[in-house]
Amino acid sequence: MMKQPLLAAMMLSTALLASQPVLAGNYKEFRDVAVWCDTAMNCSLTLVPKSFEGVTELTLRRENRLDxxxxxxxxSQKPIEPGTRFLISIDDNKxxxxxxDVSSIKEDGAKYWNSNPDVAEWLIEGIKxxxxASVKMTTGDETISTSFSLSGSVAGMIYIDEYQDLLNTSYALQVKGSQAPRPRVPITEIKSQTQIPQIIWDKWFEQDGAMCHFFGSTAALEAGLGFRLTLHSADLYGLPCGMGGAYNQPYAFFTVPLDETNAITQTPFIMDGKVQADENGADAWNISFSGKDFTLKSEFKGRGIGDCGSQFTWQLREEGERIFFDAVELREKGECDGDYAGGPDNWPVTWPK
Known part of the structure; x- marks a missing residue:
């Protein structure tokens, strides 16, 4: 697929680069906070200090569900141990x-996790x-403090409410209201091979010459970069396809009919009435999928800083048992000149003319 001349040139140069997973989803910065929403519509608001010795990130996370x-x-930069104490203060008055404890320590002592709703609500009110905010981390006789600016937190929470379609509901982080929340989009994060239908794995991933073979590293898959969306007639799988390059992660899409008598297929991408999918290549790059309007953005970076490249926007459509992506627009910027030019959403439209 994607046989535009600009894309072909960029793909050739990227193939020579060392491969690292590239995140999918929606990332935004609001002053001193960062917001990340993955393709399964789970969102995190992260405070990152300018300098630190102990705690390096304080994150509030909301999954794509109501309860x-x-x-x-x-x-933490320092290992977290059972008994490690965290004193969180807001403006030195709360x-x-x-x-x-053992159950709250993750990733071999690098992370602390707490799902107590009262703790989360306390942090939300403090942030607002x-x-x-400051965190004093005490392990044994050692105490290390880290300070965080909360500037931009309110804007970040509003963005999360909007992205998860919870504005003006009682579930909103910031803009609460009396509106009833819409049913959650039936979209699930994919983080392991066991979540992928065996037929897909065997045909498109398992063998060395398979289109999406990972060649020994499934880091992109384990990072939760894939998703499954349940539609009326089928499940749609969007999966990282192979290891990717330094800043471009390829993806492939598959349709798994709920009627098991129908075959599992690659989901077609249609442009100008013609199927663009290539059985030997990826369908999209560095994806951002919206569960609100079922649009998919695919950005191919010409280089790491993102000042050139291309962005396709596709509309997911379901017509009876036929599921496909329909091209909406293509934006391109060929000059890698250090000018971000407002980002891919603001680059010149080269299709449709």
Whole structure:
């Protein structure tokens, strides 16, 4: 697929680069906070300090569900041990102490995780009303402090509410209201081979010469970069397809009919009435999928800083048992000149003319 001349040239140069997973989803920065929403519509708001010795990130996460969806996470440069204490303070006048135990310590002591809804709500209210947060981390006789600016947190929470379609509902982080929440989009994060239908794995992933073979590293898959969306007649799988390059992660899409008598196929991408999919190549790159309007954005970076490349926008359509992506537009910027030019959403439209 994607046989535009610009894309062909960029794909050739990228193939020579060392491969690292590239995240999919929606990433935004609001002053001093970062917001990340993955393709399964789970969102995180992360505070990152300018300098630190202990806690390096304080994160509020909300899953794509209504109940029991909130959690907090802290990442530490120093190992977290059972009994490690975290004193979280907001503007030095509101504080909360959390104590790590075996069940709350993740990633070999690098992270602390807490899903108590009261703890999450306390942090939300503190973020909304305060200007600075601090975390004192105490392990044994050692105490290390880290300070976080809360500037941009409110805007970040509004973005999450909008992205998860919870604005003006009682579930909103910031803009609460009386509207009833819409049913959650039936979309699930894919993080392991066991979540992928065996037929897909055997045909498109398993063998060395398969289109999406990972060649020994399934890091992109384990990072949760894939998703499954349940439609009326089928499940749609969007999966990282191979290891990718330094800044471009390829993806492939598959349709798994609910009627098991029908075959599992690659999901077609249609442009100008013609199927663009190539059985020997990826369908999309560095994807961003919206569960609200079922649009898919595919950005191919000409180089790592993202100042050139291309972006396709596709509309997912379901017509009876026929499921496909229909091209909406193609934007391109060929000059790698250091000018981001407002990002891919603002680059010149080269299709349709």
């Amino acid at each position: 029991n969806s909130l959690s907090i996470m802290m990442t 504080s909360l102490t959390l104590i790590a 009303s305060g200007s600075m």
